[in-house]
Amino acid sequence: MEKNVAYIALFAALIAVLGLVPQITLATGVPITAQSLGVMLCGTVLGARRGFLAVLLFVALVALGLPLLSGGRGGLGVFSSPTVGFVIGFPVAAFVAGLVVEKWRVGLGIASFAGAILGGVLVLYLFGITGMAVVLGKSWPAASLLVGAYIPGDLIKAGMAGFITQGLARLRPHAVLSRG
Amino acid sequence: MPNLSPLSDDPGLILRDASFALSGRVILSGLDLHLTERRIGIIGRNGSGKTTFLRLLAGLIAPSTGSVTVGGVDPAKDRKAMLGLLGILFQNPDHQIIFPTVGEELAFGLRQQGLDKAAALAKTRALLHAHGRAHWEAEPVTALSQGQRHFLCLLSVLAMGPRTILLDEPFAGLDLPTQARLTRSLADLPQRLITITHDPAALQGYDRVIWLEAGRLRADGRVDAVVPAFTAEMARLGEADADTDLAL
Amino acid sequence: MLTLTSPFETPLHRLPAGLKLAALALASIGLMAMQSLWALGVAGVAVVCLYLAFGRGFAGYGLRLLRPLWPFVLIIALWHGWTGEFAAGGIIAGRLLLAVALANLVTMTTRLEDMMTLVERLARPLARFGLSPRVLAVAVALVVRFTPVLMDKAGQLMQAWRARSARRVNWRIVLPISLMALDEADHVAEAIRARGGLSGP
């Protein structure tokens, strides 16, 4: 029990840290935040259920007023702003990513990459675009136009999630609970 | 050393042929010990297995073979029963502190022992007051220095009043006045103390010393028998090329 | 400290958290129902007055919290400037700003402890499904404690990186940061175990 709680809480903190750590720069020179990478890792490392709970804890703390979203955002206002869909989609994204890693028994790196794409990009953007369309009063295609520019960066992050999950499994085999 | 009544109704800590291995690597082996004394010291070189031995006693790890009992209870199984029997001070305070503020950290153990919120808070305040640290209650733990955090960890163990306290290098990182004060408050404790130390002088007044070497018992007995042999051996190794021994 | 609660004490701080949340829910629904710029304008003046009533420092802090919205307001302005539906654009932008400002007002005037007390009370029925409010409280405390710790260590890692590399810190730093989170989780699990663990009565 305490192990589960500790992992869930520390990964919630990890998402926050990855959002606050600035200036991770891609080869192209575009700075990105690694926050959604943190969400992907919750799923691929902790598995569907624990990953979901870790991200849910993170989102709940954002709602309660902790400035844990990238750029130091937080509070209830987040849930009225155009990015609400992404925040609500975070836990589901982690769940789907974790589910892929648990069920698809290929190499951990490949499964994590696939899970991160399916959960951390596809599912997440479904939520995100829907939220944006609703809040901004735009059609779905128009809203997807607004966020489309970020998709390549997130695909790259899915690749990183694959490498990192594999690396963690090599260094701390006992800690990768998604394949425990 | 205060003259204290013996812990007569306490069966002590018993290890029967206990060993501990981690992924095939044997870290502790062949430990047969019956610990009943009030002041017990653990000595040995870096990596000899002292911390692992303490974690085994505390039930944080279970023996790979053999058995460990504390006061007749298996410490790895019955965690709740252990709370009143045994407390442990970790070597690294940052691995021990769970909560963001001093008050919450102290109250946690008390609530684990079944006190309600108000009672835990009252006891926390009283304890801080008794140690002249009343102003610490709302302080974030990150605002304390390393030595102060170490002291907080000791307070949170003392708050729970366990019969036996395991101390993993309690003086590491403390300045001399704090060491002296801590030595005095430890000496006055009625509890059984099992202390890991690298400083032979800290074992003055102890009843028994256990010397671990490569996960086995190298020597076990009275301070005046074990400590001189240990000091001589450490001095001899210091003369020799010590680097070869640091290799894993 | 790690929270958005305003350092300027206001009378709203003393209202129960549950009441403020209920009021926020109602107000948000009300905002969504507003169809005219006039109504939104009146609501806007009311919200601005509400903020100003608690002092200029407080209002300034509230304004800063709205800053992340500017790209979206810009997008709406461009879009509706292009299509010529100015009123519709004004309504969307106004609703957005007001809804976020009201929600921020609750966040700014409610301490984390008060929120937690409310959450623990609301979560009590979940105990039947094995989620005890106490475990929830411990989990929250752990995040509050370890976010700064991990932040700090991540900062040290990046310094160590720069000390030995001419290249900028890149995504590879995420692996050691995640590793720290895992190790820290193992330590904290052991620390909780050392004090009786979380399962059982």
Ligand SMILES: Nc1ncnc2c1ncn2[C@@H]1O[C@H](COP(=O)(O)OP(=O)(O)OP(=O)(O)O)[C@@H](O)[C@H]1O
């Ligand atoms: N989690 C672990 N994984 C692998 N090896 C470990 C682990 N913990 C301890 N060891 C190994 O067990 C041996 C004993 O370690 P332990 O920490 O008990 O030593 P120690 O006597 O407390 O040393 P020190 O004086 O440096 O604190 C060491 O060789 C160490 O490398």
Ligand SMILES: [Mg+2]
């Ligand atoms: Mg040690």
